[in-house]
Amino acid sequence: METYIKYNRKPYIIFMLSLLVIGFTSCDLDVESESEVDSEVFYRDAEEVNLALISAYNSLRDVMDVEFSVTEIRSDNTFLSPDSSVENDVDNFTLDRGTMVSSNLTNEQYYRVCYSTIGLANDVIENVGNVEDLDLRNQYEAEARFLRAHCYFNLVRLYGAVIYVDGSLLGDDALLLERSPEAFVYQKIKEDLIYARENLPSEYGEDEVGRITQYAAKGILGKVYLTLGEYPLAITEFQDIIDSGRFGLVPNYADIFSTNNENNEEVIFAVQYISGNLGLGSPFANYFAPGATAELLGIIGDGDELNIPTSGIVDAYEDGDPRKEASLAESYTDSQGNEIFFNYITKYFTPVDNEFDSDKDWIILRYADIKLLLAEAYLEQGRKDEAVTLINEIRTRAGLANLTATDIASTFSTKLALERERRVEFAFENHRFFDLVRTGRALTVINQNFISEFIYNDPNNPQKAAAPISDYQLKLPIPQREIDINPNLAQNIGY
Template identity: 50%
Template sequence: MKNTLIITIALVVSSLFTSCDDTLDLQPISDIGEEEYYTSTEQINLAVVGIYNSLQGVMDTEWILTELRSDNTYMSPQNSETANIPYRQVDRFVLNSQNIYVEEYWSSLYRTVSLANNVITQIEIVEDEDLKSRYEAEARFLRAHAYFKLVRLWGGVFIVDQPISGQEAKTMDRSSESDVYDFIIEDLLFASENLPSEVDGSELGRLTSWAAKAELGKVYLTAEGGYEQEAIAQLSDVVNNSPYTYLSSYEDVFNISNEYNSEILFAVRYQSGSVGLGAPFANYFSPLQSDSYVVTGSGDELNVPTTSMSNAYNISDTRKDVSMADSWVGLNGQVNEFRYIKKYNSDFANVDDAGNDWPIIRYTDVMLLLAEAINENGGPTAEAISLLNTVRQRAGLTDYTSSEVGTYFDFKLALEEERKLEFAFENQRWFDLVRTGRALTVMNSHFATEDQYNNPDDPQFFTGPIEEYQLLLPIPQYEIDLNPSIAQNIGY
């Protein structure tokens, strides 16, 4: 049993939200929910825990709109075409504004925003100044985290910084991407200045200032406007001065008995044991009809590593066996040649109830982001190459030489490949491709060469080149219906 934040969630979230006004569960933005009223510091603390808990709902569909849209994975050709149309729409970039997962993910992110706003606007209830600053910082980080996902997937979105009525929400308009990034940066700067530098014991899993600085560094690297030096400052601080470090073994990072280790700055927490907080991903990603030979209760095979993903690993790369498998062994030792993700597998008793945390920010992520920021600020330096090689060394790979990655573009491509392998199936790949301007090139090559989309026996899966407008998702149709003045993203 994890003696951490997840236990607090299990004990208090149900009681906290059974008393909440039903409007909290209505569709944001159209019905984002007016604020709940808290009367004590303890209630504010429980409300903050509720924001953390809302991230489980976010993660439930995030992989569909990020990893499944990347060249890392696809929807299994074995899966029913008629029963899984929304997944295939996402996978093949033929989705529309009524896709259920577009609607669910948008709604889950704005639910996190709504819960954060309730805390921020009532923080004066807390009399202890240190606790007040900390709780507000946690809420503002989590709000910024939600908006960082929203702006990268939809572009300009609705900035909601306080509880509003459904009627007020229907009169709102989308803000520009630039304004959304300014809002995110403001929240993260506050969080970095007011979160504690470390947590332990029963608070393990709550945010630290280092996590805020890492997220801020990635935001600076992503936003347009030339923030590379600001990104370097934040990321260097984490790499050089924080208590975090990379583990010597890649496998140990994801070991369920070693969660929230020194490499994890932030993760979404899960707890098995039929307490309503288990992770479903082991079952989502494991092979169809595998009974319990891979994980308890078989799998849905909804998110399958591509052929190119499997082939991308060097034979000596120790990360592959931790992240995925090319086959599984079933009844009577029969080998079934079907690839599957294994990074989130563990022993658990009930379907969709694994205890594996989902890492959001890892120390190696910060290292490679710093290397990227340095390269974007003038090309690769000895420091940038060293950061890249340190990650490769743990994976059992040889170092790059300066002659191999000494130019801006050579380093950029090498770093892109390293991030693909280091953060395989962690929902990082799509955001990486968009941030570096490589999404169209990589995805169109993916559709032209990957077996899934080019099998003459399955012409229904053929997928042509995508266009730039498809890098963004459509605004959910229910928002347009409720407020027809809202501008839909171009192409939809």
């Protein structure tokens, strides 16, 4: 039986098999996580291990379903719909303002779906020995270890110290787990990504589009090194990707995200979606569309008005920057022909025939990211000229002039220019919050956003105000449900 990551030929079979695997694999840390189906019954050969691996890939959709709420909405890029009452969506409302509490359900959902993916990856790793072909066995393990590392990388950046699980848990063992120090978790992440880098192929056949390559491992590993301040190691990983010659900048920015051009030369790793009412479609066109007018934009069903662009990001684009039109809109025309001024994300729009069922992939890592991450590493190493060259390459693709002498008058001003470039280049791709935390700019930028953005200062809606946040609020609280079940779990300071 053939299987495809992109699901472009047998989506129904993949979907049903994924349900089978998810059905017998526990995704929680607070219940018995021993598989209900004995590994001797299911993980018997390469085909069945591959199906389990595909299920782990599939689970990334659940992660992405919530990730914008714990990243973009918490940054200065977006906020919850201005038309939403405080009581209407209290979980996203408090995430938006940094006032979330440990009982926040959106936060709990993200925590749990990340561990679900980790659990599925662990199942593959534990049973990959049943794959007879050594090269294929190493590849499957490398893919699973990448998925595990990717989730832990997000968890440790968002929560700090987290529970580290790298195998099956029997009975009450899950209730005895404690949080591991951040340094330990990062070391395990690096070990997984190094293994993935050394054991993944550089490319796949056309029937396996979307599988993780060694370059995806290099890219995320480089980002881990950058986050930890290990700049020479980060430079090596990023430079290897550039030197490979396998990737390039798509000339027209909008074409990067076109459903007619998916998995293009700029995409290094993306979560794959396919429409057709199969449970594999992307929901983001509906999530981000404005209210009941979504059908006027070619989207079936209502829009949820989540992730609304701030005036700050609207103003961050320079005149003539095509990335703005490809990423957001500032108004729409209603059914009476009136222009309604309302910011909304368009980057994930594509006409859909079924609600929450778009075909558009969500790109996790692309070549422009590698270029600008390398620029950041260069700046931290005092190599400003090389950094500026990389930034200008991205600006040239956007049809913009090179940075001015004022822009790069000092290392700090160059860092601010890079920060702005990354903001508009990766708008609404879930990078902004992590960028701000990594560079130590999060508190300054987010609190300034609370001062300058009208929604937080509307005299007619004082209940929507936002107060300055403190350092502890850059970390999410460990979900209260996990702490209630497992008394060994300590809460983050401040919650």
